Amino acid sequence: MDYSKYEVVIIGGDHYNTLWTARSLGAVSIKTFVIVWAPKISKSFVCTSKYVNKYRIAHDEEEVLNILTDNNCQEKRVLISSSDQAAEFVDKNYDILRNKYYLAGCDATKGKLNHWLDKKNMLDLAKEVGLNVAYSSCVDLSKGFDIKELSDIPYPCLIKPELSSHGSKNDYRICENSDELSIALHSLENVCNQVLIQEFLKPEYEATLTGISCDNVQIPTVVHKLRTCTDLQSLGMIVFSKLDNDVNNIISTSQIESLIEKMGYKGCFSVDLMHANGKTYFLEVNLRTDGTMYMSTSAGVNFPLAWVDYCLFHKQSNLCLKKPIHAMTEISYVKYLDYKHPLRCMKEWFMTDCYSIFSWHDVKPFIFKFLYAIKNKR
Template identity: 30%
Template sequence: MVRNKVIVLGFNHINALGIVRSLGEESIKPICVLYGSKSGMIFSSKYPSIVVHVDTVEEGLKFILDNFLNECLKPIIICSNDETASIIDKNYSKLKNDFYLPNAQIDGRITALMDKIIISEVAEQFGFVSPKSVLIDKNDSIPDDMVYPCFTKSIMTIKGGKKDVFLCGNKVELADALKKVRSDKILLQQYIDKKNEICLQGLSINSGKQIYIPFIEKFFRFTKNEFGGYVYFEKFENQKEEFRNNVHKLIEETQYSGLFSVEFLVDKSNNLFFTEINFRHDGFSYFTTTGGANLPYIWCKSLVNNSLEIEDVLLKDYFTGMNELTDFFQFVRTKKISVQKWINQCIKADSHLLYNKKDLGPLFHTLKSFIVLALNKYLLNHK
């Protein structure tokens, strides 16, 4: 039983919704401190005890410090995106005596490890191979030996995110992409013709000395430059021992305590490529709750008891999940699959990120928003 207050700090988005639902299903009503939209998914969920909107992540941290210092039981902070994970990391020394929080023992270490080149170098110590990459200033000349196709990526997600991701087939396309990116420095990365993508969602405590990864996540379908939205899960313990051990060693090397996900690409020849670690709750992590491993709740219990609390966990051998919005827009709206096929697969999926029969508010809010948007568009076009 967790009696401590749990604070979800992050962006008002589906990632935070997964945390809120996972905690709510264990009778924890989290305090949500969110920036972004002033209404939406989290505001419509039945699980939060309170939802506070702030304009910036800095205001969110200030709200927490102003209202939750000197509690009888140390509150637990869970981050839902990279920006909040970074600000908590940079203020670790200031926060550690009054809160349980994700950390890597010293201020700024997590933020440094968000750098894709740095974390790739760490991963190489344990036998993982990363796609070939080169870091350039966006105003630099394009390297003459650049291999195409290639991706442009922000060196750190918090500095550019998905808006800096472009798939470029030649030098002209790359030059055009560099005019659009927001980051001053940009990573040019080898394009991997992927057979699949792999994601490992887990948690660690005691500076990475105790690690729990319940499942390996793979994709039924995906696009060339994005994760897909329709996935399946198998037990991580059934993977090769060397792979499992190397993943554990990698997390331990970071000295990280918190929720995380590790991402890989698999090419058409079954070669594995490490891409990054997300040092915060993963957007698809709610699926693992459906599979029997409620990672946010397990992490909270483990923090309070200073020991990994997984004795009562019963895992499914196999299950499926669907991020309905992502999958619909990637594959139905682009006519890659039929509406009927998508509906059948959506109904049969074991877990969903938006639809939840125990918490229908976020679904109704989203549908209402789409109806209003479509109606406004129709009226605008028929003036």
């Protein structure tokens, strides 16, 4: 198949997820037009990639919409979201964009994807299909709250914005008692209206399933999080991991398939899981391309390409892992380097098959990111 005459539009942050979406498509000669949506930057490390044919940096929602609607392209193109913010934006503007772009979404209907990204709706449906979900409760801060009415909450608990795009991981809090919970909720009143309060479980291990939903749901890979970031703001983010196809030993795929089907979702997705207290718990589903794509693409499972094939040719690819690999988010690895165990660190470096930013086939993004980080520390 000669893909060189096709162009795909990618929207996302200045992040390795956006970078690897472009790399995954560029590797098969698909042209990429990348819209980096980032309020405070003028230069993007993603856009230095040789796989980015055209790019624009957008600072707000209006600018993104103008870029998407002002084009003169006669052919309908595939539009891929690589961040929660982008996925919610596309869903919000579904009716405006659907005639010019092939879009991921739920039931091909405006607003449905954002309905399921609301964590309360998401967790309720997860329980309905039989998945284990930690205790959770939603609080609308705009209506005020009485801490005495939250007496059934187990401690410690984790609080976070109910919609990921309405805050950031800097807004996460762990509370050990009701006094801390009250202070934390008040601190978020000017950040977001709805917050989710969940029982804070200490994981024995964490995993992320990666898949795609076309005519049916495929979940060909699972990422085992061997090491994760330790601070609250980066909770659960991968430092070092292994990707393989041993999905069914983590969880019943039929439950995940049922979850995606009931959402009516078509597109790439991932599901975050945690094993604690002898159970595997559902944490959340991401209805977009996942940040672990540098692993799956490196292992021969090209999710963005499979989505393009489905949109343009209604062809459903049979995705199969070529071989298990070890992967590293190299900047986070250095940040959280375990200096007490140098031999283990050396072993992990030598075991690593792929990195989140560095690639011998496309070195400019890593060089730019590295030099930019040094410049900002001066």
